[in-house]
């Protein structure tokens with residue numbers, strides 16, 4: 001069963017906060033839910049499906065459905081890390097197409113800054129019962145050096161340079177200057193990135209995303225309901241998800257599960273990378289963007305570094321505008337999870353509601369893609385192709 | 390600080406590995422059905438699903454597949470993926486070596502040792 005054309009995103013809301021010491025986690029979820037419902041012109045009691053990721057406190061969706069006093073007949077709390085919400089839109093579309101719910105709410109929220117997440121190299125708080133735990137955690141494996149090993153291998157195998165990595169941050173900063181809510185609003189140069197302190201070779205401070213409190217939400221519904229609302233129509237054209245890991249020791253750090261999701265999502269949508277006018281790409285680190293561009297087919301494997309150079313990702317300048325809100329690299333990475341904001345900016349672009357300085361002309365087809373977990377060990381990728389109708 | 394000791398009670402499946410390591414031997418899980426070694430060790434072969442797997446002492450030789458030096462730490466340290474002579478690639482630390490001399494493709498040799506309080510399969514430049 002294809003979900004193409006069977007679901008629409010009718011509400012999208014990004015919380016303006018980037019530091020929320022006076023709000024609870026559940027409160028942030030409720031605020032973004034309300035924001036997305038108001039955007040759609042719907043109310044709480046219209047929601048009959050709820051989707052959340054690993055940021056939801058408690059047992060899956062139970063506590064938040066209780067807190068928000070929702071009445072749902074369908075729920076899904078699949079957690080593949082920061083890309084979960086992109087997967088949730090796919091799952092919501094499937095549930096809607098199957099008649100399991102009519103109006104699905106997806107929320108993400110978190111307050112790592114207020115809860116004292118240290119910058120730099122926090123030890124990951126993985127569960128000791130994970131089978132991989134004894135084989136990774138004792139070696140000082142962190143998010144940073146796990147991604148750094150992917151970047152190191154990419155540079156070795158394909159000749160990718162630190163300057164090419166830097167261009168990803170430069171492009172994000174060009175966009176973030178227009179976003180009043182962005183954590184980092186200063187435009188940076190390739191030299192600024194290359195001269196920032198080295199954290200884990202070859203990644204430098206400015207190769208990394210920001211840490212922020214906040215969140216976001218989207219509302220997904222069936223075509224008839226979408227057409228009855230007053231917002232521009234953003235149709236789910238194709239979607240896919242996949243998981244990649246260390247394959248029993250057959251390790252290859254040069255690609256992500258996006259290599260699996262791309263043909264599936266493009267196939268369902270019936271379009272090609274050349275048709276895409278705007279991309280939201282997971283940008284936990286600069287290397288993440290380069291690997292995903294290759295895996296999604298925007299360039300050949302190994303050519304991602306050359307592809308992003310010289311401003312090719314900057315709206316109005318390059319061939320493929322990306323993360324026009326400033327992305328996780330400059331704008332917002334709520335609860336270390338960048339998937340939701342990727343969907344939201346793609347919706348803004350398709351509605352023509354991005355900042356005028358970064359709005360892509362005639363943006364009728366957009367792609368949002370995420371990599372949750374660790375590129376350097378195991379992760380879940382999710383791809384969403386959206387169309388302005 | 391011990392990260393490992395609190396975790397191992399949950400992993401009886403790989404207890405022989407850690408016991409042997411304490412005796413200075415670095416073991417790998419081989420599958421008698423398909424003939425392949427895998428990493429990390431499992432009771433059931435991840436390639437062919439045979440439960441006919443056995444522990445064998447590894448050569449201890451490998452090459453660096455990738456690495457990174459964590460500079461934002463009290464003491465900089467090198468994390469790496471090492472491809473063993475037997476085939477599988479594993480995560481480890483490169484120790485007792487000039488960190489600036491680490492290169493992808495470089496030869497390494499097992500150097501069982503402690504990181505914090507945990508006895509681990511570490512490697513040094515060969």
Ligand SMILES: [Zn+2]
Nearest residue numbers: 420423434437
């Ligand atoms: Zn086997």
